[in-house]
Amino acid sequence: MQFFIEVLIGGLLSGVMYALVALGFVLIYKASGVFNFAQGAMVFFAALSFVGFQEVLPARFGLEAGSAAVFWLSFLLAFATMVVLGIATERIVLRPLVNQPPITLFMATIGLTYVVEGLAQMTWGANVRGLELGIMDEPIAWLMDDYGIGVSKFDLFAAGVAASLVALLALLFQYTKVGRALRAVADDHQAALSIGIPLQTIWRVVWAVAGFVALVAGMIWGARNGVQFALTFTALKALPVLILGGFTSVPGAIVGGLIIGASEKLAEVYVGPLVGGGIEGWFPYMLALAFLLVRPEGLFGERHIDRV
Amino acid sequence: MSYLSLNNIEVIYDHVILVLKGVSLEVPEGSIVALLGANGAGKSTTLKSISNLLRAERGDVTKGSIEFKGRRIDRMTPAELVRRGVIQVMEGRHCFGHLSIEENLLTGAYTRRQSRAELRDSLERVYAYFPRLKTRRSSQAGYTSGGEQQMCAIGRALMARPEMILLDEPSMGLAPQIVEEIFEIVKDLNGKEKVSFLLAEQNTMVALRYADFGYILENGRVVMEGEADALRNNEDVKEFYLGLSSEGRKSFRDVKHYRRRKRWLS
Ligand SMILES: Nc1ncnc2c1ncn2[C@@H]1O[C@H](COP(=O)(O)OP(=O)(O)OP(=O)(O)O)[C@@H](O)[C@H]1O
Ligand SMILES: [Mg+2]
Numbered sequence: 001m002q003f004f005i006e007v008l009i010g011g012l013l014s015g016v017m018y019a020l021v022a023l024g025f026v027l028i029y030k031a032s033g034v035f036n037f038a039q040g041a042m043v044f045f046a047a048l049s050f051v052g053f054q055e056v057l058p059a060r061f062g063l064e065a066g067s068a069a070v071f072w073l074s075f076l077l078a079f080a081t082m083v084v085l086g087i088a089t090e091r092i093v094l095r096p097l098v099n100q101p102p103i104t105l106f107m108a109t110i111g112l113t114y115v116v117e118g119l120a121q122m123t124w125g126a127n128v129r130g131l132e133l134g135i136m137d138e139p140i141a142w143l144m145d146d147y148g149i150g151v152s153k154f155d156l157f158a159a160g161v162a163a164s165l166v167a168l169l170a171l172l173f174q175y176t177k178v179g180r181a182l183r184a185v186a187d188d189h190q191a192a193l194s195i196g197i198p199l200q201t202i203w204r205v206v207w208a209v210a211g212f213v214a215l216v217a218g219m220i221w222g223a224r225n226g227v228q229f230a231l232t233f234t235a236l237k238a239l240p241v242l243i244l245g246g247f248t249s250v251p252g253a254i255v256g257g258l259i260i261g262a263s264e265k266l267a268e269v270y271v272g273p274l275v276g277g278g279i280e281g282w283f284p285y286m287l288a289l290a291f292l293l294v295r296p297e298g299l300f301g302e303r304h305i306d307r308v
Numbered sequence: 309m310s311y312l313s314l315n316n317i318e319v320i321y322d323h324v325i326l327v328l329k330g331v332s333l334e335v336p337e338g339s340i341v342a343l344l345g346a347n348g349a350g351k352s353t354t355l356k357s358i359s360n361l362l363r364a365e366r367g368d369v370t371k372g373s374i375e376f377k378g379r380r381i382d383r384m385t386p387a388e389l390v391r392r393g394v395i396q397v398m399e400g401r402h403c404f405g406h407l408s409i410e411e412n413l414l415t416g417a418y419t420r421r422q423s424r425a426e427l428r429d430s431l432e433r434v435y436a437y438f439p440r441l442k443t444r445r446s447s448q449a450g451y452t453s454g455g456e457q458q459m460c461a462i463g464r465a466l467m468a469r470p471e472m473i474l475l476d477e478p479s480m481g482l483a484p485q486i487v488e489e490i491f492e493i494v495k496d497l498n499g500k501e502k503v504s505f506l507l508a509e510q511n512t513m514v515a516l517r518y519a520d521f522g523y524i525l526e527n528g529r530v531v532m533e534g535e536a537d538a539l540r541n542n543e544d545v546k547e548f549y550l551g552l553s554s555e556g557r558k559s560f561r562d563v564k565h566y567r568r569r570k571r572w573l574s
Contacts, residue, residue: 099366177418184404184415191402194361195464196390196419 013155015261020217022241022253030186031206037109040235041116047218050078052124082211131222240288246298311337317372329528340505342515345525351508355474359396393471401461405450416467434463455486472504479511
């Protein structure tokens with residue numbers, strides 16, 4: 001039983017990291033109907049920029065390496081980089097393709113993926129780097145001692161960060177003027193246009209927010225696995241999460257992430273031995289596929305309100 | 309100086325589909341002008357060419373000019389135009405279905421820089437015209453009735469404090485009493501708030517009762533124009549668009565007559 005709980009908790013917490021990546025997809029998909037294939041590349045770019053600035057600031061400007069100032073300055077600069085990237089994407093990729101069918105936009109984001117990946121490595125170099133957040137990946141002592149359940153401090157920290165991020169986004173969407181406009185655009189972009197909401201501004205905001213989410217996700221994934229090219233594949237992990245949770249739902253991304261995380265770990269531990277292991281890699285996709293047959297709009301996907 | 313004027317505009321969709329073939333019309337300040345015509349005549353296209361929503365549908369004004377208060381507005385974005393006081397209420401209402409009625413109204417104020425108090429004030433002003441919206445303020449717009457959605461769409465436009473509203477088929481799919489209620493409010497807004505209206509309608513009878521002036525579009529051309537009363541009493545209009553004629557029920561002869569007249573009109 002203890003072992004089961006331990007696996008479950010570990011799975012749920014790693015699911016949080018999937019959810020973070022899925023969240024970036026959902027934001028852009030909701031506001032502009034674009035399935036942004038480049039989200040994974042953005043995660044990589046953001047994390048790489050962050051560690052890049054962390055190296056550059058002490059080396060060039062004489063700030064004390066490892067200090068809080070360097071950390072937060074790097075964070076801000078990396079965020080600013082993502083904002084610039086978002087604005088440039090809107091200007092160079094989305095605006096010329098406005099009114100084109102979704103598949104065209106999707107193809108454009110595939111192209112964007114390569115550009116962003118190239119840009120990231122050109123600017124910061126291609127070697128693997130470590131990222132230090134100062135939280136150890138070790139079991140929480142009292143849980144281990146009293147109940148014999150190993151829960152990683154780092155995973156718990158990541159979950160806390162993700163929860164605050166989601167709360168922040170919820171506040172932004174629900175209570176600010178821009179947030180309301182964003183939801184309006186997601187509902188009916190023509191009507192939004194007709195009342196004077198400039199779509200381009202909204203897209204820029206959304207890409208900037210997605211960039212911020214990518215940065216947070218990249219830092220957490222990077223701290224766990226190192227900042228390396230493999231981060232771009234996190235996007236693929238988000239896919240089953242999206243199918244499960246629905247492409248248009250923020251809560252769906254979270255719940256989907258948790259389900260995928262927990263089920264893949266449980267499957268690996270309990271079903272894996274029966275078939276020779278290694279099912280963690282493909283289990284989420286199979287789950288998503290099965291789900292697609294039952295409920296194609298996802299758990300929380302928005303249904304159309306059909307009444308006039 | 310004219311207020312809103314369209315001079316001989318031509319509109320093409322997708323680079324090939326010619327829809328408006330030289331439309332000219334005027335809306336004097338403070339008036340209600342009706343734009344009438346059958347399905348596909350080009351009413352919505354005319355309104356969208358003014359509000360510049362055309363480009364989002366791959367349409368383009370290829371000839372002629374559109375002026376508002378002496379300035380050309382054909383190259384402005386919809387947002388700029390809303391800031392200048394011209395706003396469109398689209399055909400089929402287009403409320404934001406997942407937002408509450410009140411949130412819908414608040415989005416209408418997007419282009420305005422207002423304090424919280426001013427925003428509240430605008431909101432109350434809209435509720436004063438549409439008391440029904442106040443009672444449904446927290447319902448999701450997608451689940452309200454057609455009439456309420458039409459009110460919501462007009463109310464949302466009012467939140468931008470426009471001088472001129474381009475109103476596209478407000479009567480669509482609504483019961484006669486609701487249509488009457490909405491047109492009364494339009495008249496009220498015109499009288500009290502000095503909002504000018506350009507009103508696209510298939511419901512010729514009702515529209516001409518509330519409008520000052522009317523244009524009749526057919527196949528992308530203006531085929532008739534005149535004071536609303538004159539149009540209402542015009543025999544041709546009665547026959548073609550109101551389905552009435554002075555001889556009472558239509559006979560076969562009338563139908564032939566109709567065909568002949570129709571050729572002459574187009
Ligand atoms: N986006 C578009 N692309 C191509 N053709 C279009 C487009 N929108 C409208 N049309 C065509 O332009 C013509 C005029 O359409 P419009 O919507 O302006 O008519 P309408 O008078 O508003 O009709 P209704 O009373 O049905 O609303 C129609 O023949 C229509 O098929
Ligand atoms: Mg129309």
